[in-house]
Amino acid sequence: MSVLTGAGAVPYLVPTVGMVAVAATGESVWWASARGTLSEAASTGATVREVMPTAPAEGATILRRVTVDEAALIVWEMPDASAVLARHALTDGSVIGAVPVDHDRAVDARLLRAGGAAMLDTVLIPADPASSPVDTSAQAVVALGDVFYGSRGSRNVLIEADGTLIPAGESTVVPVGVSAGGYLVTVTNGQLAVFGHPDSAGRRDK
Incomplete structure (x- = not known):
């Protein structure tokens, strides 16, 4: 599998065949085995730690x-x-x-x-x-x-x-998320609206 980092997509090797990825944290990935063990491993597949x-x-x-x-x-x-x-x-x-x-x-x-x-x-x-x-x-x-x-x-x-x-x-306005720039994204009556901070200039509708 590959993990998207600041340097782009970095390939990570599976520590043991059959394990599935659970989460990526920093420079490692947590994997799970069929028997329940969680293993943290580096991109090379080398195990950093294991926990049951x-x-x-x-x-x-x-x-x-x-x-x-x-x-x-x-x-x-x-x-x-x-x-x-x-x-x-x-x-x-x-x-x-x-x-x-x-x-x-x-x-x-x-x-x-x-x-x-x-x-x-x-x-x-x-x-x-x-x-x-x-x-x-x-x-x-x-x-x-x-x-x-x-x-x-x-x-x-x-x-x-x-x-x-x-x-x-x-409210008839339903929040759906926050953009990377900190704008509030909402939808109502089929219309998508993006609201800025209180001191910013208004709203953009699409």
């Missing part, structure tokens, strides 16, 4: 490896067919914290990042890698700078990095 994530319960199986950065995020299927999102230490694979998640949504939900925090569906993953994931009960839709935009029931809310929910009120 500890199952959050006896009989739990890996449903999805979400990502690996300063800790590993894994969705586990429990023996009763429910699911949990667990955060694992990279030192020994131990469970830092785990929280129940919707089984079906957790499989397909995008991992959103705002500042140092992240969200998967309704679960907030704090920036501190030693902190446990927290269920906010609000479903994140998009990351906007340092906050997330989503909904809780029928209410639109902003979700801060500490899990605080701020009512966003009713």
Whole structure:
């Protein structure tokens, strides 16, 4: 596989045949084996370190490896067919914290990042890698700078990095993201709109 870096696409060799890439971090890539081991390897395929994530319960199986950065995020299927999102230490694979998640949504939900925090569906993953994931009960839709935009029931809310929910009120403008230049991208009634900073010149519609 190749990883896009500042120097262009850099090829990375698989440490062991059959492993799948989970995440690229800095100058290395995290790979997963069929038996569950996570391996950090250099572009040459040389293993830097390995860790075996500890199952959050006896009989739990890996449903999805979400990502690996300063800790590993894994969705586990429990023996009763429910699911949990667990955060694992990279030192020994131990469970830092785990929280129940919707089984079906957790499989397909995008991992959103705002500042140092992240969200998967309704679960907030704090920036501190030693902190446990927290269920906010609000479903994140998009990351906007340092906050997330989503909904809780029928209410639109902003979700801060500490899990605080701020009512966003009713709006016909739906945020869809933030551009590389820091502009807010929205869509409403089929129209794409790009909003600048408060002190910038207005709006561009396409």
